[in-house]
Amino acid sequence: MAVHAPLPLLTPEYALSGNRFDELLTPEGALRPQWEPIMGALAQLGREGLAERAADVGRLLRESGVTYNVYSDPQGAERSWPLDPVPMVLESKEWAVIETGLIQRAELLNLILKDLYGPRELIRKGLLPLELIYGYPGFLRPCVGSLPEVPNPLALYAADLVRRPDGHFVVLGDRTQAPSGAGYALENRVILSRVFPSLYRDAQAHRLTRFFQTLRQSLIGLPSPATGPDAPRVVLLSPGPLNETWFEHVYLAGYLGYTLVQGQDLVVSEGRVWLRSLNGPEPVDVILRRVDDSFCDPLELRQDSRLGVAGLLEVARQGRVAIVNPLGSGVLECPALSAYLPAIARHLLGQDLILSTVETWWCGDPLQREYVLSRLEQLVIRDLEPGRSATLFGDTLSRSEREALKDRIHANPRGFVAQERLELSTLPALGPAGDLEPRRGWLRTYLCAREGDYVVMPGGLSRVAGSRGAAWVSNQAGGVSKDTWVLASEAEPSLGLVGAMPMVGGLGTPVSLSGRVAENLFWMGRYAERAEGTLRLIQVVLTRRRLVRESGAIGTRDATLRTLLRALTHLTATYPGFVLAGAETALADPAPELLELILNRERIGSLGFTLQALLRAGHELRDRISGDSWRVISGLQERSNALGQWRPHDPEHLARNLDELITHLLAMSGLAQESTPRHLNWVFLDAGRRLERGLLLTSLLRATLVRPCAPEDEPPLLEAVLNYAENTAADPQALRPEALLDSLLVDERNPRSLGFQLAALECHGAAMPRTERDERLTPAERLILEARTELRRLQLRELTQPDAQGGHRQALDQCLARQQHLLGSASQALSRSYFDFTRSQHLLVSNLPVPGI
């Protein structure tokens, strides 16, 4: 036996394998040939070079915001997508066999699907037990007879492959209703090809582009009602930002050029599916869905679903919308099916399975059950009820746990399935020590139907365990993904850059705007402005506090500081704060309350709360946000998280963080202003910003200019207000209220003035769609017009005169209050006209109570 020199980069004991197949090394410790070029290049890079590339991968992932959500994470927070810098490599000969096997399996599954939702001959002939199918929750009776009339109703199919110690791949499971991960596979490729450009080019790995082109063509080619000369309208239906793979939905929709929608954006009417756009309903022909079967239609499927579209199944039944994959496809994901596949393949195809399937026993069959119960410790047990599909490894159970499991199987045998315990193969992955260590992994492959045939994605999504010792892979336990390179036997022509087109183009693209998206845009504008305004006033307060301290005065006595603190409570509506009960204590030592207002995310109105709300809106609008803007939002997220780590005693310690935050917020508004075309998207975003700016300003002016003020205290107060508005005065001491109001209220040339906001809002109102056909002014426009007219008529000299009694400026207060009221009403009017139709149209499922006799 030849002795092989240890390879560079590998962890010293890499080759000491147990009973496993290693993708990189032969049992003798030799490098498998397909790995030679890659390992050669990596060895040249060395440990430092590899570490650098790994850091590049991390940076690119963060910058493009590649994330996934973990349901079980109590924080519910997004996590950065983990990607190993070393790809999984497969050679073309072996891949050809896999490909043939996958296509055979896809075709077989299609035949089974068509049979189960059609004549159900397989049950009649005893090839599938009736109790297995009829008792499986994924078999949806309303879907019988609703499959489209195409050769391959499964337009998309994914299979999880595992390599056995003997080197053969087996299929561990099938994903048929809404296969996930293809978008991550694409993103992995985009990133790896950027990090290793020459290695990727020289290795001649098959490109993924063609697969997605085929997918696009297939979806467009699906039979759906003709809508005239236009190409069929395809949408990607997502459960929303809380879904595990929300990023992928955004990414794929952008890459494929489809509108990303949620259930509430669609409606069924007149026997068709429509996209509820603010410009009126637009017909939808094809739905690429990432919502599970039973959640797609609350009328005929799960009544409690808020993710679907009522009446969708009936439209599909009539062939007036194509759904990919068709509703009901989830029945093929039943793990017990594997036990019957070999016989069905022989019956339906007259062939044996090319790719073997994981050995499976269904406990509903007495003989199989007996087998399972007799060797529980060697098997993997799964519960068939979705949502309880926890996988139990027999050998990890204690004796009593095993007995309890036996009891559960006896009580409900049909609900359990057992599979052979597979030893996963190992792949080289970058370990914590900076070298490559063997980790267990598997591969998810993707197929797409094309004219009665299938195309296999040459690659896929490989995943390895989060640590060297782990025997299994899961996201929860820190699994890491890998790009998958299938080496071409000869160079293939370049098809343009993979990933050159992600994201439809940001906020400016004139794609359809639904009420939900418009509402999110509007609130994103409002929260962004509110965060900026809050931050700005906090900084004004801190500056004054510093000034007073430096001058040796006692802060608590400084009238200006006190007024500004009170203004902060008013502006953020965080009562009692510095205004109501306990105000004197808070004013005497403002630090604790100030810290609360900055850091406490739970407190409505605090900076932390507002930033979270802003980030949430941004997350939901992921598909509308361009790369640059997303980098700013990511940065904001990082700063906001960093802020959350702090527990300082004095807000002064946060000064630098606050500066950074305001820079990010300004970058955000700058991008919105400078890089966004003035389409309807922008109109709603900017309307939110203008409205909020007007509200904050009136609130601040009421809190600062109305109460009586000693003559010597007025200039610093006016200067502070001016600073808040980013304006400066030539001579602060000469500043008079009348001049300030002229600049901040009336002057429409000052982008910080109320007049400017109202003028902008008037334009936005005119650009918004009319809800009633012959409406000349919408309710919101009416209110804005009223506010603007009243503002122009103001007599500033009179308004700034303090009242003879008490010295308040009551007239000013009334007029500012009136402006606030009009702005608030305008916001509500916008909601009613454009957003409410999403919210108020809640689903109400009504069942007839049976009076009974």
Next chain:
Amino acid sequence: MKYRIRHVTHYHYPGPVSLCHNELHLAPRDTAVQSLQSLEIQVSPLPGYQAERLDFFGNRVHCFSIRQSHRELEITAGSQVILQPSGAEPRGLQAWETVCDRLLQENTSETLDARQYVLPSPQVPLLSELHDYAARSLLPGRPLREAVEELMGRIFQDFEYRPGFTSVSTELSMVMRHRCGVCQDFAHLALGCLRSHGLAARYVSGYLETLPPPGQKKLEGADASHAWFSVYIPGEGWLDLDPTNNLIPMDRHITLAWGRDYTDVTPVKGVLFGGGDSHALEVRVDVVREG
């Protein structure tokens, strides 16, 4: 026996409904003893979309949607059926265990179809308390019909008919605990009892003709929806039993639809947009004997 049936369902909403989708199980089935002569389903306001199909269980389903804004919705199902009891309903003299065995062994399409009704269903879980309750009737070797009739009698005796105590979503364990309910609860109860012992039993939705007290005129709208159950006997067919009234349906029970339980054959269900928080519902059923 010829019947004319009129079933009116009237919803009144506090706010305007901008769109609704509905599904109806309101068409009487043709059975061995029942034939549908005519059927007319009217919806007001007029639906913009309507369609008809057969569901998984062979029932006729009507569905419609209305896009026009409305505050009231009225669905009227009018039909004429002829009931001709054959007098040859299953005698069920086989031991109930034999019935269970034959269900699993025989491969006729009728038996295969019946086997789905052995499985639990959304509203009929196979609770051990149901198994135990039924065991007292399903004595070893007892003829099926005798056992099931006795079970029906016990449900009739042990459970109080109390409208309003349960709703369409009340769980069977609640019914068991409080020993009361309405017709659909009793039907579900019987289904759970029989299925937990391996028998095939299905839910039947329909109407029962009520007779006015002697000497009085029958009131309009006095009838109601009704529900009972049916048990399968291989080689003989399905035997209907009405546990609410403790009788074998003969010529006063009109069958609308059957399924695994109520959720499969809900007479009227829908999803609506808008309409406010609550709605008023009025149901009037008339079952009139003709000639």
